[in-house]
Amino acid sequence: MNLDFSLILVLVTALTGVLWLLDSLMFAPRRRQALQQAEAQAQDALPETQRTALLRQPGWADTSRSMFPVLLVVLVLRSFLYEPFQIPSGSMLPTLKIGDFILVNKYHYGLRLPVLNTRFVSNNDPEHGDVIVFRYPEDTRINFIKRVVGVPGDVITYKDKILYVNGEPQQQELLAKLPPSRPTQLLLNEALAGENHRIYRDVYSPVVDGRWEVPEGHYFVLGDNRDNSKDSRYWGFVPEELLVGKATAVWMHWDGFFSLPDFSDVRRIH
Structure with missing residues (x-):
């Protein structure tokens, strides 16, 4: 079977971009809101470990944030500039x-x-x-x-x-x-x-x-x-x-x- 690498690269780049955007627009504000509520309820300042835990991205969001820029650069270079072949x-x-x-x-x-x-x-x-x-x-x-x-x-x-x-x-x-x-x-x-x-x-x-x-x-x-x-x-x-x-x-x-x-x-x- 011949895999279409261009199609796979486009789909993976689009998927990681959508997941990153979804986290940035929907889930990240919720995490910040949860942190603000926790700080308001706490009589003392929240421990740094608790603050970090409340703001921590889920694994899928962190992976998407890391991969999307790299995949986008590869997609642009491969699609519009130079592509390697064997x-x-x-x-x-x-x-x-x-x-x-x-x-x-x-x-x-x-x-x-x-x-x-x-x-x-x-x-x-x-x-x-x-x-x-x-x-x-x-x-x-x-x-x-x-x-x-x-x-x-x-x-x-x-x-x-x-x-x-x-x-x-x-x-x-x-x-x-x-x-x-x-x-x-x-x-x-x-x-x-x-x-x-x-x-x-x-x-x-x-x-x-x-x-x-x-x-x-x-x-x-x-x-x-x-x-x-x-x-x-x-x-x-x-x-x-x-x-x-x-x-x-x-x-x-x-x-x-x-x-x-x-x-x-x-x-x-x-």
Whole structure:
């Protein structure tokens, strides 16, 4: 089951805020009133322990008061500024490795309401070469990460493992054969709209050819691990309303529970 963390965060933040407000407006005045009555009835000053007991917040109110500001800050940062993600698969190799932790710029493509994902402030549009996080069109509970190769109005052709944008082949330069003796994979530099990035191509994987016209408000995306990526070639375009943000940086790598986090490969994502 895929949990919607954004929804959970919004609900918990709202709940703690409501409980804190309820205590502040209803129960805190009653506690102060009880203290005043006790002081009026007492001939001597009330002991400090009794005063503290009368003013003490119940556990749920104290917890809500402590948690709400923290949750609100996390919600604002995560929803409108930057959100961390972990790379779960190898579809973006060699750019992103399994276990990389990345930062996603949430405001680069405009501000969106959490959970609803409705854009209420416009900003930039995705461009060729952007690495984006988006909600998977076939199951919007799941986040995917791919590279934009087609924007609205483009004609995308993929033939013999070469990418064509509006009829122009995107040049590929061989960097390495892996392994060198009997290669099964090629490491290449691909120039997409004048910007370079690295991709993998399998030597023996079957060719997936096709031609697609990108409609308005949609984007065509590919994984950099071209023969090991389920992307727009298989399930179609990414609608604008499913965009989450632009992947900007790798800030940590963590292979798993039994290994230590690695900060030696902090870098920008190109």
